[in-house]
Amino acid sequence: MSGSISESIVLITGTSRGIGEYLATRYLEAGCRVIGCSRSKVSLDSKNYTHFCLDITDEAAVKTLFTSIRKQYKHIDILVNNAGIASLNHSLLTPMDTVSKVFSTNVFASFLFCREAAKLMRKNKFGRIVNFTTVAVPFNLEGEAIYAASKSAVESLTKVLAREFADFGITVNAVGPTPIDTNLIKNVPSEKISELVSRQAIKRKGTAADVKNVVDFFINDTSDFITGQVVYLGGV
Amino acid sequence: MQRAALLAIVESVVDELNELKSEQEKIQFSEDTSLYGQSSPLDSVDLVNLLLAVEEQLEDEHDISFTIANEKAMSMRNSPFKTVSTLIDYLMSELN
Secondary structure, rough: OOOOHOOOOOEEEOOOOOOHOOOOOOOOOOOOEEEEOOOOOOOOOOOOOEEEEEEOOHHHHHEEEEEEHHHOOOOOOOEEEEEOOOOOHHHOOHHHHHHHHHHHHHHHHHHHHHHHHHHHHHHHEEEEEEEEEEEOOOOOOOOOOOOOOOHHHHHHHHHHHHHHOOOOEEEEEEEEEEOOOOOOHOOOOOOHHHHHHHHOOOOEEEEHHHHHHHHHHHHHHHOOOOOOEEOOOOOO | OOOHHHHHHHHHHHHHHHOOOOOOOOOOOOOOOOOOOOOOOOOOOHHHHHHHHHHHHHHHHOOOOOOOOOOOHHHHHOOOOOEHHHHHHHHHHHOO
């Protein structure tokens, strides 16, 4: 990335809704070239937006996406590994199929995108990767064993990749949102959300703008000495 | 693929790596050049860059999509990444 963020090429996973859609919209407004992906089509309409319909756990499809990016743009500056799924259930009632899906999407796909993005970023000796964790990790929330475990893995990935990618000028950090009104928590009982929010220092639900504020800090040109960090929202 | 073609790819990648190096650091290219270890002129970042750049050239110029550091390569008793020559031998056996 040279100069302002407006010249950046940003890849965001999970842009069909929620935080991913919000971030894509805002970075398009900022003048970035945004590449997004999701299983379904998106409503985003901009000449600076390119969408790929794919399953982020499909290695062959993801490699094809990165080959397309490399051929068209030569590199990318920023990866926001936003796509994720949750499983909120008691462990004794959690099928292994769910465990597998949560880890495939949250951990394996995050790793796959980090790996392929870093291959493109290394050429410019510049890159910013932002992964997504959750306050469910430090809170050790009951009913979220698999979700929290998968995001714990994302935090470890973030810290280790930060060291491995440092030689290539790539920083790797993670943002940990509190509950935000998105599809991810739509099936969680409201009293459960209230209980969770009451454990934060600042007792309110988060917003997509709160998340973007942290992402903005991580991807800033001047944040080149910030890597391997996890920032939770809400005072956890 | 012919051995000469693969050798040319690896040599051009080493040339690219050398562009960013000082005179003292430049990698002398030959089939015997060690790719890792104490006798190698490459550091670990050079080796990663070399393997990825070879993959890219295979894909861009020969339409071959191949992951060099795959499970088979990583578990071979004699590492294919020891020297330029062993790397070429490995690529010959996997691509032909």
